[in-house]
Amino acid sequence: MSDHESNTNAAKPSTCGYSIYKWQAIRTSLNEQSLLERCKKGDKQAFEIIVKKYMKRAYFSALALTHSQDNALDLSQEAFVRAYRSMKNFNPEMKFFTWYYRILKNLFLNLKRNTSKIKNFTSEGYEALELIEEPSADVRELVEANDLHNILWKNINQLEDSQREIIILKDFQDYSYKEISELLEIPVGTVMSRLFNARKNLKERMCECIPLRERNI
Amino acid sequence: MTEEEKLKELIVKLLDNEITDSEKIELNRLLEKFKHYKSEIEEMKKLKEVSRNMKLKTPSSEVFDTYWTKVYNRIERGIAWIIFSIGAVILITYGLFKAVEELISDGKLETIVKIGIIGVLAGLVILIVSVIREKIIMGKTDKYKEVKR
Numbered sequence: 001m002s003d004h005e006s007n008t009n010a011a012k013p014s015t016c017g018y019s020i021y022k023w024q025a026i027r028t029s030l031n032e033q034s035l036l037e038r039c040k041k042g043d044k045q046a047f048e049i050i051v052k053k054y055m056k057r058a059y060f061s062a063l064a065l066t067h068s069q070d071n072a073l074d075l076s077q078e079a080f081v082r083a084y085r086s087m088k089n090f091n092p093e094m095k096f097f098t099w100y101y102r103i104l105k106n107l108f109l110n111l112k113r114n115t116s117k118i119k120n121f122t123s124e125g126y127e128a129l130e131l132i133e134e135p136s137a138d139v140r141e142l143v144e145a146n147d148l149h150n151i152l153w154k155n156i157n158q159l160e161d162s163q164r165e166i167i168i169l170k171d172f173q174d175y176s177y178k179e180i181s182e183l184l185e186i187p188v189g190t191v192m193s194r195l196f197n198a199r200k201n202l203k204e205r206m207c208e209c210i211p212l213r214e215r216n217i
Numbered sequence: 218m219t220e221e222e223k224l225k226e227l228i229v230k231l232l233d234n235e236i237t238d239s240e241k242i243e244l245n246r247l248l249e250k251f252k253h254y255k256s257e258i259e260e261m262k263k264l265k266e267v268s269r270n271m272k273l274k275t276p277s278s279e280v281f282d283t284y285w286t287k288v289y290n291r292i293e294r295g296i297a298w299i300i301f302s303i304g305a306v307i308l309i310t311y312g313l314f315k316a317v318e319e320l321i322s323d324g325k326l327e328t329i330v331k332i333g334i335i336g337v338l339a340g341l342v343i344l345i346v347s348v349i350r351e352k353i354i355m356g357k358t359d360k361y362k363e364v365k366r
Binding site for chain 1: 218222225226228229230232233235257260261264265267268269270271272273274275276280281284285287288289291292295
């Protein structure tokens with residue numbers, strides 16, 4: 001996902017009293033490096049710009065881990081809070097989102113381990129997928145006839161955590177192999193093999209759900 | 218890397234349309250050797266076609282309009298809790314100190330009771346200090362604290 005896509009909401013009026021014009025001036029005059037330096041000194045306005053830049057990516061990444069919209073919002077926001085508190089430990093040579101993603105994932109793993117605190121943390125009820133605006137006609141027909149987006153999401157959720165995560169990062173968030181390798185701290189080769197196994201597993205689950213005659217696209 | 222692992226890597230690239238011409242030649246060569254992967258590829262292509270036509274639902278714009286406010290409130294509340302906790306610790310410590318002072322100066326109370334109360338309070342303080350110290354030392358020296366379990 002490119003930065004401009006994740007940045008579409010950044011120009012909205014601020015809740016901290018910043019006007020749109022002042023906001024845009026700050027955005028254009030400062031690069032991310034200097035913003036992060038300001039965040040390190042506890043500057044909340046600089047952190048606001050960073051949050052608004054990455055919030056969509058953060059939300060979708062959290063969705064890959066938690067399955068549900070509410071939990072994804074909650075988790076991604078809490079990870080930003082933790083990131084703000086730990087800004088002093090942030091290494092400027094690292095990409096901010098890579099560092100943030102590690103916080104997000106550790107937070108998720110801690111919460112998941114502590115299951116008593118988070119009953120039904122990974123809810124399967126949320127229908128997270130929808131058709132793109134102009135799908136090919138045969139795919140639209142197949143999807144609508146079989147409620148395929150919900151079946152697909154249900155099966156993605158039944159994959160083990162690491163496979164679900166990599167499927168969503170690659171197939172629905174469009175990260176490159178290199179970006180995934182950085183986020184997950186694994187070699188590119190491992191990204192490829194994990195992706196292969198995840199797709200194979202998902203394919204087998206999908207084949208069980210959908211009658212053979214309906215699988216011809 | 219074994220030939221089969223290489224084949225899996227090339228299949229992934231093929232599905233993502235990231236395969237080069239030379240890699241395609243290599244893929245075809247390997248598929249001749251591992252023929253059962255041919256049907257696997259066809260099924261994976263179908264799945265990829267379906268997922269290519271889908272996207273993750275974006276929440277309503279209000280969700281992202283209020284996103285920063287919620288993060289900001291959490292940061293602010295965190296700071297409030299820290300200040301509240303420091304204040305509470307100061308007050309409790311002062312209260313305990315005064316209580317012990319009163320007890321010692323109270324002539325009506327039996328010495329054995331004074332010793333008992335002081336013992337309970339001293340033990341409590343040592344326990345708290347010990348737990349805090351352990352947490353601090355562990356936080357500084359536990360090299361596995363970031364390990365994902």
